[in-house]
Amino acid sequence: MPSNRVVRVRASEGSATAQEMREGIAAIQAEMRVTPDFPEAVERAAAEAAAHPRLPELDRTDIELVTIDPESARDLDQAMHISRDPDVPGGYVVHYAIADVAAFVSPGDPVDVEARRRGETLYGADSKVPLHPKVLSEDAASLLPDEVRPALLWTIKVDETGEGTDVEVVRARVRSRAQLAYDAVQADLDAGRASELVGLLKEVGELRLAREAARGGVSLPLPEQELVDAGDHWELEFRQQLPVEAWNAQISLLTGMAAASLMVYARVGILRTLPPADPRDVQRLHRTARALGIDWPAEQLYPDFIRSLDPSLPRHAAMVVACTRLLRGAAYVSFNGELPAQAQHSALASEYAHVTAPLRRLVDRFAGEVCVALCAGTEVPGWVLEAMADLPDTMRESGRRANQYENAVVDLCEAELLSGRVGERFTAVVVDVEEKDPGRGDLTIQEPAVEASVSGPGELPLGEQVTVELVRADPASRSVDFRLVAADG
Numbered sequence: 001m002p003s004n005r006v007v008r009v010r011a012s013e014g015s016a017t018a019q020e021m022r023e024g025i026a027a028i029q030a031e032m033r034v035t036p037d038f039p040e041a042v043e044r045a046a047a048e049a050a051a052h053p054r055l056p057e058l059d060r061t062d063i064e065l066v067t068i069d070p071e072s073a074r075d076l077d078q079a080m081h082i083s084r085d086p087d088v089p090g091g092y093v094v095h096y097a098i099a100d101v102a103a104f105v106s107p108g109d110p111v112d113v114e115a116r117r118r119g120e121t122l123y124g125a126d127s128k129v130p131l132h133p134k135v136l137s138e139d140a141a142s143l144l145p146d147e148v149r150p151a152l153l154w155t156i157k158v159d160e161t162g163e164g165t166d167v168e169v170v171r172a173r174v175r176s177r178a179q180l181a182y183d184a185v186q187a188d189l190d191a192g193r194a195s196e197l198v199g200l201l202k203e204v205g206e207l208r209l210a211r212e213a214a215r216g217g218v219s220l221p222l223p224e225q226e227l228v229d230a231g232d233h234w235e236l237e238f239r240q241q242l243p244v245e246a247w248n249a250q251i252s253l254l255t256g257m258a259a260a261s262l263m264v265y266a267r268v269g270i271l272r273t274l275p276p277a278d279p280r281d282v283q284r285l286h287r288t289a290r291a292l293g294i295d296w297p298a299e300q301l302y303p304d305f306i307r308s309l310d311p312s313l314p315r316h317a318a319m320v321v322a323c324t325r326l327l328r329g330a331a332y333v334s335f336n337g338e339l340p341a342q343a344q345h346s347a348l349a350s351e352y353a354h355v356t357a358p359l360r361r362l363v364d365r366f367a368g369e370v371c372v373a374l375c376a377g378t379e380v381p382g383w384v385l386e387a388m389a390d391l392p393d394t395m396r397e398s399g400r401r402a403n404q405y406e407n408a409v410v411d412l413c414e415a416e417l418l419s420g421r422v423g424e425r426f427t428a429v430v431v432d433v434e435e436k437d438p439g440r441g442d443l444t445i446q447e448p449a450v451e452a453s454v455s456g457p458g459e460l461p462l463g464e465q466v467t468v469e470l471v472r473a474d475p476a477s478r479s480v481d482f483r484l485v486a487a488d489g
Contacts, residue, residue, distance in 0.1 A: 009125050009227050009413075017229050017416070024412045024475055025127045032405060034122060034129045038114060045110040046133035050140035054103045055150050056171035063095050063153075064177050066197065067143055068248050071181035074138035075121075075130070077357045079151075079176045080251055082200040090160030092204055095153065096255050097174045099141050101132070101358040101365045103150035107383040111136070116387075119398020121360040124409030125227070130360075137359045145179045152355075152368050154255050162207025167258040169371050186242045198244070205247020208254060217349035218303035219253070220323055221246060221311050227413050234417045236448040240311040252356045253348065259367060260351035262374045264343065269370045270334040270363060270388055272352050274345045277302065277326045284431055287463045288322045288451075291429030291444035302326065303347075318449030332363060332395045334388040363395050411478035414450050418473035418480055425469050425485060430454065433462045443468060443482060456484030464488070 009021055029035060038046070065079035077099045085091035105111045115131055122129035130137050143149050151174045157166040180198075188194040189202065212219065224239040256272070263269025282302055289296040289305075292315040296305050306323055309316040327347065332354075333340040345352040355371060358364035366384050373380045426445045433441035438459040443466070444451050454460065454468055468482040 009229075017234060020475060021125065021227075021412070021416060024416070024478070025125060025409065028124075028405065028408045028412065028478075029127075029129065032401070032408070034401070034405065036127075036129050038133050039110075042110045042114045043133050043135070046104075046135045049104040049109075049111060050135045053140065053150055055148075055173055056100075056103075058153075058170060058172040060095075060153055060172040061148060061175040063097075063174065064197075065095065065097055065143075065174055066178045066180050067145070067176050068180045068182060068185055068201075068244065071183065074134075074142060074144075075359045076143040076176075076179065077359045078252065079143045079174065080197075080201070080248075082197055082204060082251075084200070085157060088157070088159060091165075092158040092200065094156040094158060094204065094251060094254065096156065096251060096356070097143060097149075097151040097153050097172075097176075098255075098356055098364075098368060099143055099359050100150040100152050100171065100368075101136075101141055102369060103171075104136055104141050105132075105365070107387075115362055116394060119362050119394055120402055122402050122405045124406050125413060127409070129405070131362065132359060141359060143174070143176050145176045148173050148175050152372060154258070156254060156258050158204060158207075158254070162204065162211045164254055164258050164261075167262065167375075169259075169368070169375050171372060182242050182245050182248075186244045189244065201244070201247050201251070204254075205243075205250045208250035209246065212250075212253075212348070213303070213307065215349040216301075216303055218306050218347055219246070219249060220306065220320055220327075220347075221309075222320060222324070225317075225321070225413070227417060234413075236417055236450075240317060253352070255356050256352045256354060257348070257350050259353040259355040259371050262371050263353060263367075264339060264351055266374050267339060268336045268374075268380055268385075269353065270332055270367050270391055271340070271343055272330065272345055272354050273333050273340070273342055274327065274330045274347055275342060276346045278328070281325050281328065285319075285323060285325065287429060287431040288444050289319060290463065291431060291465075292316075292319055292446060292449065294319055315446070315449055318444075322444070322451070330399075332392040334392055336385060336388070362398070363391055366391060408478060411480070412475060414452065415473050415475040415478050415480050417448060417450070418470060419475055420473075422470050422473055425467055426482070427465065427488070428454070428468050428482070429465050430460045430462050433460045445482075450480070452480040452482055454482040454484060460484065461487045 063081050065081045067076045067079045079097040081095040083093050085093050118131050121131045153172040154169045159165050221241040226237045228235045311317045353367050354364050355367045369384045428443040428445040430443050440455045441460045443454045465488040467485045471483045472481040
């Protein structure tokens, strides 16, 4: 299954189907030995840190920052303000405040040790296994509105083309003015009543998207897959990403690229990298597009194909999710004195670093510390340099665990979705065949748009349209299997 899927569940309180889903997720957490709960010593240390943050001297509570997130979010890593640059015609000044986890967590303390063990927050079907205790991640360290918070304050100048031209990051006290929700912000934009800040976010976001396309980069507009409780069964819906979500993401990407430029120039830091796409994965995606009835001309490069998709259409949304396969091989690389041989993130067509989500991802805390030191002209702290040697391995393991968790939840959701339909026949396309056993492989069915395993009496017809029968959809084992009935081509 492709990873990085965003799955939501919409269910009636107390329904049997919703209870079965909760029990399935609890079973996944037990099998993987992960839990949203923290050891008592970690909770005590987090509570003590929350009560005594290390507030910086610099006061920038004058900047009218806001956060823009899903409505229910409490772990708010980022707050922004955008204004026109008075010194550069057509230019902009972006202020981006990032939660300062190091103001609460010290190297080697119980919260730090537990965070290094976890690596990142795990998500799936409205479940969450957080990186830090909630007293920090959803309260004292979160950039909640009307609260003075320690932050790493990025100031990035952007020219009239959307290119970043200057960057600085410092520790500062900040105060968000409002917690905005994507849906409400988009509604205000559509109604013509959006604030100046939101209007400038649209301008900068669209400029950045144009620059991304010109570089040959691409951001996957991942839709949310939503399982809807229909009483005695589930139905699958897709919620497309709103334009404001894409613009907001571009500010985070702008900051990550600025961070990478600081690190590359100074020859010290930790980058997020991605090798060029494997041609075999691109070929598989061509077959998936055929399965979903989407035209993909052979001469069209995959970034241009992805940009041509309309995630408001269910089949296109499923195609975007399938394209996460091209993100395989993403990694972290740390360096001190010599640049790594592979330093680029190929999907972004740029160097890139993770610095904007320290409440939810361990590496961001350390990368942020590197950038603060570089901008201040001071030495990178020893505890950061010591940790950097092991961070790529730590994050690789946490990424593996996150993918395993997400995939298990997706498998559970798809088994729930198809349970009760065993024996039905579906139209599908075989998108992959096992090398050692060509009678087994994977397929994509058109409706509902899911990917699953398939077996047949002989070699599966790779890339061909087929008729298959659902032979198993078992939520308990999170397994979905189809049997080849006939090749239609």
